[in-house]
Each structure stands twice: as C-alpha cells, then as structure tokens.
Amino acid sequence: MIEKRPLATWFSHTVLILGVAVVAFPIWITFVGASHDAIRMPQVPLPLLPGDQFFINLKAAFVEGVGNAKEQSVGIMMFNSLIMALMIAGGKIAISLLSAFAIVYFRFPFRMIFFWMIFITLMLPVEVRILPTFEVVANLGMLNNYWGLTVPLIASATATFMFRQVFLTVPDELLEAARIDGAGPMRFFKDILLPVSRTNIAALFVILFIYGWNQYLWPLLITTDKSMYTIVMGIKQMLEAAEEAPEWHLIMMTTLLAMIPPVLVVIGMQKLFIKGLTETEK
Amino acid sequence: MARVLIENITKSYGETEVLHGINTDISDGEFIVIVGPSGCGKSTLLRMIAGLEDISSGTISIDGRVVNTLEPKDRDIAMVFQNYALYPHMTVFKNMAYGLKLRKFSKKNIKIRVHQAAKLLQLEELLERKPRQLSGGQRQRVAMGRCIVREPKVFLFDEPLSNLDAKLRVQMRLELRKLHKRLKVTSIYVTHDQVEAMTLGDRLVVINDGYAEQIGPPLELYEKPASIFVAGFLGSPAMNFISAQISADGKTAQLSEDVKVPVANPLSKQGITEKKVTFGIRPEHFSLSDKEKTGLPLRVDHAEFHGASTMIYGRLPGNDELITVRLPHIHHISPETVLMLTALPEHIHIFDQKTGKRI
Numbered sequence: 001m002i003e004k005r006p007l008a009t010w011f012s013h014t015v016l017i018l019g020v021a022v023v024a025f026p027i028w029i030t031f032v033g034a035s036h037d038a039i040r041m042p043q044v045p046l047p048l049l050p051g052d053q054f055f056i057n058l059k060a061a062f063v064e065g066v067g068n069a070k071e072q073s074v075g076i077m078m079f080n081s082l083i084m085a086l087m088i089a090g091g092k093i094a095i096s097l098l099s100a101f102a103i104v105y106f107r108f109p110f111r112m113i114f115f116w117m118i119f120i121t122l123m124l125p126v127e128v129r130i131l132p133t134f135e136v137v138a139n140l141g142m143l144n145n146y147w148g149l150t151v152p153l154i155a156s157a158t159a160t161f162m163f164r165q166v167f168l169t170v171p172d173e174l175l176e177a178a179r180i181d182g183a184g185p186m187r188f189f190k191d192i193l194l195p196v197s198r199t200n201i202a203a204l205f206v207i208l209f210i211y212g213w214n215q216y217l218w219p220l221l222i223t224t225d226k227s228m229y230t231i232v233m234g235i236k237q238m239l240e241a242a243e244e245a246p247e248w249h250l251i252m253m254t255t256l257l258a259m260i261p262p263v264l265v266v267i268g269m270q271k272l273f274i275k276g277l278t279e280t281e282k
Numbered sequence: 283m284a285r286v287l288i289e290n291i292t293k294s295y296g297e298t299e300v301l302h303g304i305n306t307d308i309s310d311g312e313f314i315v316i317v318g319p320s321g322c323g324k325s326t327l328l329r330m331i332a333g334l335e336d337i338s339s340g341t342i343s344i345d346g347r348v349v350n351t352l353e354p355k356d357r358d359i360a361m362v363f364q365n366y367a368l369y370p371h372m373t374v375f376k377n378m379a380y381g382l383k384l385r386k387f388s389k390k391n392i393k394i395r396v397h398q399a400a401k402l403l404q405l406e407e408l409l410e411r412k413p414r415q416l417s418g419g420q421r422q423r424v425a426m427g428r429c430i431v432r433e434p435k436v437f438l439f440d441e442p443l444s445n446l447d448a449k450l451r452v453q454m455r456l457e458l459r460k461l462h463k464r465l466k467v468t469s470i471y472v473t474h475d476q477v478e479a480m481t482l483g484d485r486l487v488v489i490n491d492g493y494a495e496q497i498g499p500p501l502e503l504y505e506k507p508a509s510i511f512v513a514g515f516l517g518s519p520a521m522n523f524i525s526a527q528i529s530a531d532g533k534t535a536q537l538s539e540d541v542k543v544p545v546a547n548p549l550s551k552q553g554i555t556e557k558k559v560t561f562g563i564r565p566e567h568f569s570l571s572d573k574e575k576t577g578l579p580l581r582v583d584h585a586e587f588h589g590a591s592t593m594i595y596g597r598l599p600g601n602d603e604l605i606t607v608r609l610p611h612i613h614h615i616s617p618e619t620v621l622m623l624t625a626l627p628e629h630i631h632i633f634d635q636k637t638g639k640r641i
C-alpha cells in the first residue's frame with residue numbers, strides 16, 4: 001500500500017521509530033554496561049554512554065572466567081549452548097520431517113491414532129511433565145550430558161504439523177512423476193521432498209535454534225556439573241552472588257555475548273527464512 | 283513400442299463405480315485419444331494404465347504382459363501431466379536425466395540421450411534453467427523430453443495442452459503429431475477438447491459417464507456417430523437435434539403438432555414405424571430448399587457473418603430449441619424470415635429417443 005498523505009507518513013514513521021527504540025534501548029544499555037568497570041556499574045545514575053573497559057571485560061569473560069569463583073569460562077558455556085541449540089533444532093527437524101512424511105504419504109494401520117497422539121503432545125510441553133521427565137532422564141543416566149539436555153526437548157508436535165502442512169501443498173503429480181521415473185519412497189523423500197521443502201526447513205531451523213538457545217528451566221534441572229552449564233543459566237547463576245554485589249559489567253558482557261549466535265543465525269539465514277515463511281510456489 | 287490391451291476394466295471408489303467395463307485394443311505405434319466431458323473417467327482410465335490407480339477388475343496388458351500388479355516404474359511407460367509436474371528444484375537437464383539416473387544409466391549415456399531429446403524439442407539452450415524460468419510452452423516441452431529420453435513402450439498424456447493459450451495449443455498440437463510420426467511410440471492421450479481429439483488421434487475412444495460410447499477413427503465417428511452423445515460431442519458448432527414421431531407407414535415425421543415433413547427414404551424399410559426418434563443434422567449439412575413448399579420451415583432469430591460462412595440461428599414451429607445453420611458464403615437474412623431447409627438423406631442421423639443409440 002502506498003500512502004500519499006504526509007500526516008500518515010509522519011505518523012507511521014513515529015510509530016516505527018518508537019518501536020525500534022523500545023527494542024534497541026535495552027540492548028544499548030547492555031552494551032554500555034559491558035564497557036564500564038565494576039565500580040562504575042552499581043552507582044546511580046546508570047551510565048548511558050559507553051566506557052573504556054569493553055575489551056578488558058571481554059578478556060575477563062573469556063580468559064579469566066566469570067561467576068563467584070571465577071571458574072566458569074563464557075566460552076565453554078557458549079559452546080554448551082551452541083551444541084544444545086543445534087541438537088534441539090537438528091533433532092526436531094529430523095524427527096518431524098520423518099513423522100510428517102509418514103503421516104502424509106503412507107496409509108499404515110492406526111494412522112489417525114498416531115496422528116492424534118502426536119497432536120496431544122502439543123498440550124504437554126516439558127514444563128508440564130517436568131518431574132516424570134526428569135525421573136526418566138535420571139534413570140537413563142542422562143544427567144549432566146548433552147543427551148539429557150536435548151532429547152526430552154526434541155520430540156515436537158508443532159514442527160511435525162508444520163511439515164505436514166508443507167507436504168500437503170506439494171502437488172501429488174510430483175510424487176506420481178517420481179514414481180514413474182522409478183523413485184521409491186525414500187528416494188522421493190531425499191531427492192524431491194527435502195529440496196522442495198528447503199526454505200521451510202531453514203525457517204524452522206532459525207526458530208528452533210533460538211528456542212533451543214533460550215532454554216533455561218530444563219538445563220537448570222538436568223545439569224549440576226559446572227562444565228555442562230549453558231550460557232542462559234550461567235547468567236542467572238552470576239546474579240545469585242552470595243555475599244558480594246553482582247558483577248554487573250561481566251553480566252552485561254556475558255549477556256551481550258549470549259545474544260550473538262542467535263543474531264548470526266537470523267542474519268545468515270534471513271533470505272531463506274523470509275522465503276520459507278512467504279513463498280508459495282511449489 | 284507395444285500393443286496395449288484393455289479388457290473389461292472397471293474402477294470403483296468405495297461403493298460408486300466410475301468406469302464400467304472398458305475394452306480397447308490399441309495397436310503398436312497407434313495414437314489413441316480418450317475424449318469425453320469433465321468427470322467422465324478419462325484420467326482415471328489413464329492413471330490405471332500408468333499404475334497410479336488400482337484396477338478394480340479387468341486386465342491391462344502392455345506388450346503381451348499383464349501389468350495389473352506392476353509398479354509404474356516397471357510398466358515401461360512415461361507420462362506427461364496436465365501441470366507438467368516438473369521437479370521445481372532441478373534444472374531442465376536434471377529433470378530429464380532423473381529417470382535415467384535411477385535406472386542406473388551411465389553418465390555418458392544420460393548426456394547423449396538428454397541432448398538428443400533436447401535437440402528434438404529445441405530445448406538445447408534451456409538445459410541449465412530451472413522450470414520456473416521457463417514459459418508454459420517450454421515447460422510442456424521439458425515434460426515431453428522427460429518422457430522421450432526413457433524410450434518407453436507407451437506414452438501417456440493427461441490433457442498436456444490445456445494450460446497453454448489457444449495459439450500455442452495449436453502449434454504444440456502440430457508438434458506432437460510430428461513427434462509421433464517420428465518416434466512411432468504407442469500413445470494414449472486424454473483430452474476433453476474435441477478439436478484436439480479429432481486432429482491428433484488415429485482413433486478416438488469417446489467416454490461418457492464411465493462407458494465407452496464409441497471407438498473408431500475420427501472421421502468415422504464424425505460421419506456415423508453411434509449415439510446422440512457422440513453426435514453432439516464431436517463437431518463444432520454442435521449437431522442440431524430435432525425430436526419427431528414417425529408415422530405408422532414410415533413416410534412422414536411429425537415434428538410438432540402442426541409440422542409434418544415427408545421422409546425421403548421411407549423408414550419402414552428399416553423397420554422404423556410409430557417410433558419416437560431424434561434426428562441429428564449438422565449445421566453445415568443444411569441447405570436452402572429451392573422449392574418453396576418442401577423442407578423444414580425455420581423462423582430466423584438472428585444471423586452472424588463469419589466471413590467465409592454465415593451462421594443462422596432460428597426455431598422450428600412449435601419448438602423452442604435454437605437450430606443452428608451454417609451456410610457457405612454471405613447471406614443477408616433478416617430476422618423473422620422463414621427459410622425452407624433441406625438436407626441430404628445421408629446427412630440425417632436418426633437416433634432412438636429411448637436408448638440414444640443410432641438406428
């Protein structure tokens with residue numbers, strides 16, 4: 001829509017600028033906080049302009065470590081988070097691709113029952129069944145490792161539904177043409193279905209990566225070993241300093257660092273992401 | 283290349299039967315067109331030959347081998363779909379090569395075959411493009427190419443030209459004909475367009491509501507339609523139908539209460555007396571009677587000039603059906619004139635009104 005009225009243009013720009021400011025201001029404060037030293041941060045008023053300690057803080061976060069005993073390296077926590085987010089996103093996509101494929105393209109007995117069973121899991125996210133799930137994971141000996149961190153979060157009805165929807169838009173003739181060309185079911189899946197759903201997979205990957213990266217409650221429960229801490233829970237732990245005041249400059253630095261991977265994923269996959277959400281051509 | 287034998291094929295979806303025992307013998311190298319109105323079961327029949335749809339009863343054999351339970355890929359057929367069904371993420375080359383690749387042809391062999399087909403279809407410059415970068419006609423040719431490279435025994439076409447504009451359709455029709463002359467592969471072509479059917483087919487199978495109404499060469503179907511349905515379906519503008527009651531002596535036909543026309547060749551010879559029949563006369567087979575008194579009195583409604591011919595629309599007395607007449611050359615005829623029409627006996631088709639079959 002193209003509006004020619006200047007008042008409307010002026011108004012919409014104001015709204016947009018305000019919106020950007022609301023989103024950007026906390027990030028600016030975080031950046032400013034990360035560039036001051038431990039003494040300046042607890043003082044009122046809060047600094048609004050960057051200080052000169054940014055690289056010193058960066059070094060502290062990565063080399064010297066953060067946390068009460070200064071033994072947690074931000075690098076290790078970010079690595080843990082990265083592995084967790086990748087495993088969750090990859091695992092969810094792999095599982096839901098296959099289950100959507102089965103539901104859409106095969107006529108097996110009790111197909112609808114399976115379909116509804118998957119559907120019901122929508123109502124039971126991890127947070128609801130957290131105790132029994134913990135019990136199962138503990139009994140399987142998966143505490144304090146990547147499997148325990150990710151497997152319970154992988155089974156996903158939402159992604160299955162999304163791929164089901166995507167597959168339903170793929171014309172039947174494509175499958176028929178592939179059958180005549182001599183492709184079996186798995187061939188069709190690999191050679192036709194996956195490439196055709198490429199943009200949707202990318203869009204979902206972005207969403208799920210951020211979902212995985214931001215996990216807090218489950219990692220908090222499942223990890224007691226400091227070497228398995230993720231960055232999101234690490235930040236929370238830093239706030240709970242026992243005697244001393246929280247080290248705001250390091251917390252802000254860690255927060256800033258924690259934002260980088262999701263941002264990189266979004267920027268890197270932006271083109272595919274938008275295509276995946278808007279493209280209809282199959 | 284192969285003979286395709288279709289014997290007593292039926293198809294049911296649950297309780298409803300949509301094809302009721304189709305029989306056809308398609309000989310080697312023949313181009314056969316399956317034609318009929320929308321929903322009559324043409325695609326279903328074609329898809330059963332392809333193996334995409336189960337056969338409820340009857341047998342289909344290709345080249346002497348019953349294929350009822352064979353997978354599509356084992357039937358040695360290739361199919362062109364209405365929307366072409368090209369793989370959107372593959373280049374034209376890969377689209378054409380995919381079937382060969384799965385059949386474990388060598389890279390060199392695939393290249394030779396694809397380039398041959400591309401040359402035949404004038405696709406050589408487009409081999410590296412994706413389907414979405416092609417025009418409708420070009421996509422259509424790629425779909426053809428995908429079939430040709432495999433050198434199958436039978437080509438199947440499901441309304442391949444219906445997504446093209448009128449001009450391109452005519453051009454592709456000619457190209458298809460040429461291609462068939464060259465390759466001589468048994469082809470089964472589904473369409474609901476009677477012009478396409480008449481111009482392409484060696485023989486036509488006219489299907490109505492799941493029954494094969496008539497099978498034969500286009501001219502035979504045109505000149506001797508076996509039923510009212512076939513008569514009305516083939517030919518444009520469509521045949522005129524006039525219902526009438528034949529007198530006891532078979533010499534006159536009562537068209538309406540006050541219109542009685544003499545029948546030139548007494549129908550009693552064929553044993554047609556006291557019967558309700560439908561006369562079928564094509565618009566181009568009418569001519570103006572030179573005698574004032576004999577013929578069908580047509581009250582003109584309006585006339586259209588088509589350059590080489592004049593179309594006259596009018597009604598017979600006591601009947602509301604519009605009758606179409608096509609006269610050669612230009613005639614200036616004003617509305618409400620009454621024309622006396624005649625037609626040669628061999629151009630008058632007579633159908634039993636009850637069964638709809640030709641008498």
Ligand SMILES: Nc1ncnc2c1ncn2[C@@H]1O[C@H](COP(=O)(O)OP(=O)(O)OP(=O)(O)O)[C@@H](O)[C@H]1O
Pocket residue numbers: 295300318319320321322323324325326327474
């Ligand atoms: N999966 C199905 N389940 C039930 N009925 C079906 C199914 N597929 C087709 N039919 C019915 O079978 C009949 C024949 O369908 P078909 O697709 O063969 O028609 P068609 O002659 O190809 O028509 P068109 O020219 O519109 O393509 C139709 O009446 C249709 O409703």
Ligand SMILES: [Mg+2]
Pocket residue numbers: 324325326
């Ligand atoms: Mg059809």
